[in-house]
Amino acid sequence: MKRWLPFEWIVAIRFLLEGKLQSIFIIVGISIGVGVIVFMSAMLTGLQANFIKRVLTSQAHIQILPPDQLARPQRHGVQEIEDPIIQRPSQRLVSVDQWQKIRRQLEAMPEISVVAPTAAGSALAKRGDASRAITLNGVEPETYFLVVHVPDYLVQGQARLLSDDILIGVELAKDLGANVGDKLNVTTSNGGARTLTIIGLLDFGNKGANSRSTFVSLRTAQSLLGMLGGVATIDLSLKDIYAAEDIAQNIQSANDVIADSWIKTNAQFFTAIRAQNLTNMLIRVFVGLSVAFGIAAVLVVSVIQRSRDIGILRAMGTSRGQIMRLFLIQGGVLGFFGSLAGSALGGFALIYWHAAARQADGTELFPLVIEFQLFVWTAVLATFTGLMAAMAPALRAAKLDPVVAIRG
């Protein structure tokens, strides 16, 4: 008998040890449930992190744009409209008004981690007889590369952007027969023209992006696109990606700009993530419920089996509260040990599945994310579930009339 344990703990543990087979079966049941929760949570977290990383390392969390240019009806005197038919004007490339002031405001917001102005527009890339239409992205590498991880896509050369440097996609390089170190003539529709040196080749894993996307320094793009001192967008990276829509709305309401969050521009992707989270939560709830009912069923049977013991304990002065506690402890202990075994089971399944499940190109299907926190929370939750599940049987045991209990 453990000298340091309180009475209720001594009895509860002995009861569990005496019904060894029963205890083992329910712990196996709990551990399977907990294992499923750990495995699913970790795998879905990994998959989700992977998808989000893929989506959000190739685009800004929020993009600030100048407002749409609108045509106003021509008026002749007060309330007299001369021509009521208004044609939507073509959207010229214009700068975000007072972008430097807005930039300072955004940099002061604690929820924003990176602010990167860009000057983007269309251009023509020519090399010899070949020419291709390209998207010219003028960026400050020290900020923009933190928003869109361009260096991660570099397959050749270096991710450097001096005034005459240009980074292009591998498909464009192939089309133009160019390689790192070659010169490229870039012209724009407003007459801007420059000869730039290919400093690196990028592979975004998407043929369209690889044949169009190019990156130059912000000043180079500004001069080519004829927007000296101006920027077409301000790209933001956030600390909490899921707060993007709220932050975008706040920015939009405080400034004369359009703020598009990744949630808005990737609505379908975000809906899929939310559906996945909901499914994950529902699975957790139902597995948790089945674990809880399993524990409750075993303890209800235990109360019936132990009714005589309960009667004797009551006769020797054990209070109703103590009887209740000793069954609650059993529930908690079953939940705790079940969660330990389940966490180990889930962990092993995760490691095995990570090693076995591969994508078509041989890369991992999901990153192996084993968070210690997940195991701690699962153990706490399973113990709490055990306690809650034991509540009904414990109350039943505490309410037993000792005379009836002893009579059996």
Added chain:
Amino acid sequence: MADPILTLNKINKVYNPGEASEVAVLHDVDLKMTKGEFVAIMGPSGSGKSTLLNIIGLLDRPTSGSLSINGQDTSGLEDAELTHLRGHKIGFVFQYHYLISAFTALENVMMPMLVDHGFQTEKAEQRAKELIDRVGLSHVAHHRSNDMSGGQQQRVAIARGLAMNPDILLADEPTGNLDTESAKSVFNLLREVNRTSETSILFITHNHDLGRQCDRIIQVVDGRIVS
């Protein structure tokens, strides 16, 4: 005259009062027991002996009447107070030993001392060893109930009943399930306990030979004390 350890005054017990299944089990039972007395309760089956013992043991409440243990009136006490009183003043020995099978003989005897955390485990173990030794079972102290004979189990139950040094030990046919030799041995143990301590014993039995060896016999018939 010695101090009264137990006083019952006009105790009545009715089960399911006011319902069609109403049964009156005890009728105006008056009983006094003094410190150190060894009293036998005898009577036919269904006469209300066990109900009387359960009421005296504070496991059940009377429908009417009053019950005092060692001068303390128990009528208005809450369930928790009755439980505390039961744990400290009363010991039980049942017809079937009812040892808790998850524990050894020694641990079963320690159990009442650990219930209200009044005893340190070391002290409880020391006293349990003394009691196990007193009932002559040191050699099976670490055996579980399944590994002991009926007589041995009943002796352990007596040791457990004495663990808190109670004012009264209530024994509900403790020899009823034993062979003659074991029954005699268990009774002698109770007699010896009664002589060497101040514990009063209320002993339900159908055995007239054993009953005659008690200080007095109370006959219960149809819920009434007839002699």
